[in-house]
Amino acid sequence: MSATCTEERFLRDVAKHEMTVIRDDGVHRHIRFKQPDSGMMFFDLITWPGFLCYCGDMGTYVFQRTQDMFGFFRKNGRLDGIDRRYWAEKIEAADRTGVEKHSHDEFTRQITDWVDQQAEGDKPDDDEPEQLVLWSEAYAELRAEVESEVLSADSNEVRCFDAANDFTHAGDAWKAFHGPNAKFRFADFWEVDTKEYTSRFLWCCYALAWGIEQYDAAKRLAAEAVPA
Numbered sequence: 001m002s003a004t005c006t007e008e009r010f011l012r013d014v015a016k017h018e019m020t021v022i023r024d025d026g027v028h029r030h031i032r033f034k035q036p037d038s039g040m041m042f043f044d045l046i047t048w049p050g051f052l053c054y055c056g057d058m059g060t061y062v063f064q065r066t067q068d069m070f071g072f073f074r075k076n077g078r079l080d081g082i083d084r085r086y087w088a089e090k091i092e093a094a095d096r097t098g099v100e101k102h103s104h105d106e107f108t109r110q111i112t113d114w115v116d117q118q119a120e121g122d123k124p125d126d127d128e129p130e131q132l133v134l135w136s137e138a139y140a141e142l143r144a145e146v147e148s149e150v151l152s153a154d155s156n157e158v159r160c161f162d163a164a165n166d167f168t169h170a171g172d173a174w175k176a177f178h179g180p181n182a183k184f185r186f187a188d189f190w191e192v193d194t195k196e197y198t199s200r201f202l203w204c205c206y207a208l209a210w211g212i213e214q215y216d217a218a219k220r221l222a223a224e225a226v227p228a
Contacts, residue, residue: 004199004202005199005200005202005203005206007206010203010206010207010210011206011210013041013203014033014041014207014210016035016036017033017034017035017041017042018033018034018035018036019031019032019033019211019214019215019218020032020033020034021218022044027047027048027049027067027068027069027070028047028048028049029045029046029047029070030044030045030046031044031045031046031211031215032044033045033207033211033214034056039057040057041056041057041058042056042057043055043056043057043058043204043207043211044056045070045207045208045211045212045215047068047069047070049067050064050065050066050067050069051063051064051069051092052064052069052070052072052073052208054204054207054208058200058203058204058207059095059096059097059200059201059203059204060093060094060095061091061093061094061095061099061201061204062091062092062093062094063087063090063091063092064090064092065090070212070215072090073087073208073209073212074212074216082205082206082209084197084201084202084205087205087208088100088197088201094201095198095200095201095204097198097200097201098198098201099197099198099201100195100196100197100198100201101195101196101197101198102155102156102157102160102194102195102196103194103195103196104155104160104194105196106193106194106195106196107160107164107194108151110192110194111146111150111151111164111186112151114186114189115139115142115143115146118184119135119139119142122135122138122139122177122178123135131177134173134176134177135177137173137176137177138171138173138174138176138177138178140173141169141171141172141173141174142169142171142174142184145169145171146167146169149163149167150163150164150167150186157194160194161189161190164186164189165186165189165190167185167186168183168184168185169183169184169185170182170183170184
């Protein structure tokens with residue numbers, strides 16, 4: 001599966017899924033969603049008092065929050081309003097791929113923003129042309145070294161953070177602008193969050209919202225079919 005799971009991608013994945021009710025006894029449920037002739041991307045929603053287990057071809061996550069977990073997920077979101085952060089807080093057991101992973105794109109964004117914010121804070125007034133030139137040269141030099149020594153690190157989380165935390169810059173242009181003893185560092189970069197949700201967890205969130213919606217729709221149809 002690609003690194004990003006979108007609503008459109010999920011809906012394509014489940015376009016041929018059909019719902020099978022294995023058990024439906026109050027809050028004790030076992031509902032399956034799968035293609036008639038394939039187990040590809042099938043998933044089950046299993047509930048018992050206080051818990052919901054999502055499992056199948058796309059991973060496994062167990063949630064705990066309320067007596068009826070269908071009610072919990074029904075109340076807190078549909079495909080256009082899923083609260084991933086809040087749902088993740090209710091996980092008791094997670095798939096082997098986990099809930100979050102290091103994002104090299106987010107790492108790059110955080111590093112770039114750090115440099116940009118310091119550059120903006122250091123920028124001289126427009127009526128100081130000589131200082132503006134020194135400022136421009138200092139940050140051009142810094143950005144080049146950051147690109148070479150930090151952003152060129154591979155996508156491994158530990159090596160990315162090591163590159164950031166070990167980085168020290170004291171180039172000639174930097175000293176010319178900041179002073180002879182000036183150094184630039186990404187101080188305490190270990191505290192920066194570079195995580196993103198895994199594609200399996202995102203797929204799970206869409207499956208929960210969509211699956212419960214299919215279940216509710218089937219229940220409504222069944223109720224309407226009962227003679228008055």
